[in-house]
Amino acid sequence: MMAAPRDLRLVDRLPKVRGTYRANANLGQYTWLRVGGPAEVLFRPADEADLAVFMAGKPADVPVTVVGVGSNLLVRDGGVPGVTIRLGKGFTDITHDGHIVRAGAACLDLNVAIQAREWGLSGLEFLSGIPGTIGGALRMNAGAYGREMKDVTLAAEAIDAKGERQYTTNGALCFGYRHSGMPADWIFVAAELKTESGEPAAIAARMAEIQAKREDSQPIRTRTGGSTFANPEGSKAWELIDAAGCRGLKRGGAMVSEKHCNFLINTGEATAADLEDLGEDVRSRVNAKFGVELRWEIKRIGVRLEGGK
Numbered sequence: 001m002m003a004a005p006r007d008l009r010l011v012d013r014l015p016k017v018r019g020t021y022r023a024n025a026n027l028g029q030y031t032w033l034r035v036g037g038p039a040e041v042l043f044r045p046a047d048e049a050d051l052a053v054f055m056a057g058k059p060a061d062v063p064v065t066v067v068g069v070g071s072n073l074l075v076r077d078g079g080v081p082g083v084t085i086r087l088g089k090g091f092t093d094i095t096h097d098g099h100i101v102r103a104g105a106a107c108l109d110l111n112v113a114i115q116a117r118e119w120g121l122s123g124l125e126f127l128s129g130i131p132g133t134i135g136g137a138l139r140m141n142a143g144a145y146g147r148e149m150k151d152v153t154l155a156a157e158a159i160d161a162k163g164e165r166q167y168t169t170n171g172a173l174c175f176g177y178r179h180s181g182m183p184a185d186w187i188f189v190a191a192e193l194k195t196e197s198g199e200p201a202a203i204a205a206r207m208a209e210i211q212a213k214r215e216d217s218q219p220i221r222t223r224t225g226g227s228t229f230a231n232p233e234g235s236k237a238w239e240l241i242d243a244a245g246c247r248g249l250k251r252g253g254a255m256v257s258e259k260h261c262n263f264l265i266n267t268g269e270a271t272a273a274d275l276e277d278l279g280e281d282v283r284s285r286v287n288a289k290f291g292v293e294l295r296w297e298i299k300r301i302g303v304r305l306e307g308g309k
């Protein structure tokens with residue numbers, strides 16, 4: 001393969017698409033933590049066919065990263081090399097065929113729960129408590145209040161690295177605790193979710209209950225990335241973090257939430273490095289006290305800035 005001429009900009013090497021390319025695009029604005037450097041190129045595909053054309057035609061040396069609404073994402077200060085893909089309007093259809101709800105990967109989980117409620121379909125109430133998209137929920141096997149994607153997903157559709165459409169049923173998705181085992185370069189485009197008949201009023205009551213519990217226990221009105229670390233086997237990350245004395249711990253503009261100490265918060269001026277270093281500080285304190293290695297649940301993407309950031 002011939003190396004790309006040095007002065008050719010990345011956008012000029014990418015396939016012709018119907019969606020949009022934006023060079024040097026601010027990514028932090030698309031994340032809950034509101035930090036991080038730019039995407040070298042941000043691609044917003046028009047629809048599934050457009051995404052497939054891009055994946056089939058992009059140069060092999062260009063890395064691809066996909067983001068949802070960044071509710072589980074820390075973008076590092078040096079930005080993300082290559083192409084970052086953010087699905088939008090072409091991926092937000094929600095339809096149903098009997099008890100099967102089909103939702104595009106860019107749908108907010110909350111909107112899927114609301115639409116199912118309108119149709120008198122129950123089983124997706126837990127999604128109303130997760131502030132991400134269906135694509136992010138599939139990748140993370142997102143869950144709350146006793147249910148997770150593994151319990152409701154019949155199948156997922158994805159575009160693979162060659163631009164081919166993949167249809168995968170639940171068993172093959174290899175769902176585990178806050179992850180799915182699908183190849184990292186697959187981009188989910190839709191999910192088929194199972195539901196059952198329910199009373200809209202009862203579904204609404206369950207969603208209100210979930211919302212009240214969240215308000216009570218999580219700092220949901222702050223710049224956060226949700227649970228920072230996965231719960232280790234047999235214990236709760238927040239209990240270990242608390243017992244290691246990390247509640248309220250600060251580094252630069254980053255802070256361990258007082259309300260829920262498995263949540264990191266950007267108090268206003270944090271850099272991604274502040275947040276990541278604070279997280280690493282928490283990990284080493286927990287390890288020193290309990291001999292437990294916490295695993296990052298938040299996905300960290302991109303590169304650190306030179307010079308210590």
Ligand SMILES: Cc1cc2nc3c(=O)[nH]c(=O)nc-3n(C[C@H](O)[C@H](O)[C@H](O)COP(=O)(O)OP(=O)(O)OC[C@H]3O[C@@H](n4cnc5c(N)ncnc54)[C@H](O)[C@@H]3O)c2cc1C
Nearest residue numbers: 068069070071072132133135136137139142143144188226
């Ligand atoms: C206040 C708060 C509360 C939260 N509560 C919960 C909770 O109760 N339960 C829970 O499970 N999570 C919770 N989260 C975390 C987060 O909402 C979930 O992990 C969510 O599923 C992430 O979806 P997203 O669209 O924001 O994905 P992003 O954060 O943008 O990305 C997360 C991962 O998914 C991948 N991804 C995104 N879209 C796609 C796609 N189309 N195809 C392939 N991969 C994709 C990304 O590459 C990345 O690896 C919470 C977060 C916050 C901020």
